[in-house]
Amino acid sequence: MSAPGKxxxxxxxxxxxxxxxxxxxxxxxxxxxxxxxxxRLALPxxxxxxxxxxxxxxxxxFKVRGRSGRG
Amino acid sequence: xxxxxxxxxxxxxxxxxLSRREFARFLAVxxxxxxxxxxxLWTRRRPLDGAPAxxxxxxxxxxxxxxxxxxxxxxxxxxxxxxxxxCILIHTPQGEWRxxxxxxxxxxxxVRWDGRRLECPCHNGAFEVxxxxxxxxxxxxxxxxxxxxxxxxxxxxxxxxLPKPGIAQEGAQS
Numbered sequence: 001m002s003a004p005g006k007x008x009x010x011x012x013x014x015x016x017x018x019x020x021x022x023x024x025x026x027x028x029x030x031x032x033x034x035x036x037x038x039x040r041l042a043l044p045x046x047x048x049x050x051x052x053x054x055x056x057x058x059x060x061x062f063k064v065r066g067r068s069g070r071g
Numbered sequence: 072x073x074x075x076x077x078x079x080x081x082x083x084x085x086x087x088x089l090s091r092r093e094f095a096r097f098l099a100v101x102x103x104x105x106x107x108x109x110x111x112l113w114t115r116r117r118p119l120d121g122a123p124a125x126x127x128x129x130x131x132x133x134x135x136x137x138x139x140x141x142x143x144x145x146x147x148x149x150x151x152x153x154x155x156x157x158c159i160l161i162h163t164p165q166g167e168w169r170x171x172x173x174x175x176x177x178x179x180x181x182v183r184w185d186g187r188r189l190e191c192p193c194h195n196g197a198f199e200v201x202x203x204x205x206x207x208x209x210x211x212x213x214x215x216x217x218x219x220x221x222x223x224x225x226x227x228x229x230x231x232x233l234p235k236p237g238i239a240q241e242g243a244q245s
Contacts, residue, residue: 009092021098024105035112036176037212037235043113050106054099061092061099 013060020057024050133229135160135170138221146184148173151217151229157181158217159189160227163200170217170229171203177210189214 031046135149147160157173161184171189173181180193188206189198196208203214218230 009095014091014095017095017098017102021102024102028105028108031109031112033212038232040113043109047106047109047113050102050109054102054106057099057102061095 009061017057017060020053024053027053132220132231135219135227135229138225138227141227144186149229158229159184160219160229161189161200168219168221168227169200169203170219171198172215172217174215175210176205176212176214177208182214 027046027050031042034040034042133149133151136147141147141160141162143162143166144164145162149158149160150156151158151172159171159173159182161169161171163169164186171182173183175182175191175193175196177191177194177196180191182189182191182196182198184190184200188200189203191197191208191210194209196210197206198204198210198214199206203216205211205213213235215235216233218233220228220230222228
């Protein structure tokens with residue numbers, strides 16, 4: 001039960017956030033493996049992608065009122 | 072309503088309840104944690120344990136031991152880049168010399184020489200001695216191999232990192 005006045009997170013938004021976290025896990029594991037192999041060229045790009053994904057996840061999770069939000 | 076509920080009004084079932092939005096926020100913070108981790112890897116100057124040194128940062132060549140001091144089938148432990156960069160020099164039973172970082176590529180335990188191969192005691196991983204490829208257990212990547220040289224005076228010298236076998240060489244060259 002969501003409290004009165006709080007928006008309900010849609011299932012689609014939840015699915016997107018879960019997908020983002022899965023991509024982040026895969027991205028971090030890949031980047032860590034590359035760094036351990038001495039390859040650091042991909043780090044700036046990986047950081048940019050990760051930052052964009054995090055921004056999207058934070059936006060979805062913390063936005064005050066969703067499109068389908070209701071009390 | 073029973074009297075005890077007036078005294079203890081907290082509903083324990085609701086107390087442990089996690090809303091969908093709270094869970095989503097937790098996941099978003101986890102995602103931010105991964106971003107911070109990648110940023111830390113990016114800004115970190117010192118290579119991770121087990122990773123080859125960045126181009127231009129190799130230490131001077133290191134004199135490790137005399138050939139006569141290490142009989143075939145034995146190993147010798149030393150540090151190379153700094154005190155935490157533990158390495159192992161191996162004189163194989165066939166008379167060849169190999170040097171590897173001691174850090175297992177699985178979870179970073181120290182590998183040890185058992186007379187035939189390099190073994191990691193933590194999860195029963197093993198690496199062959201020729202190139203350091205994993206042959207048993209959870210490790211999937213080869214050990215970091217060091218370039219060595221034997222001078223005419225009979226000393227074994229460590230010269231630097233060799234590129235890992237089986238991966239693209241562009242980033243590992245120096």
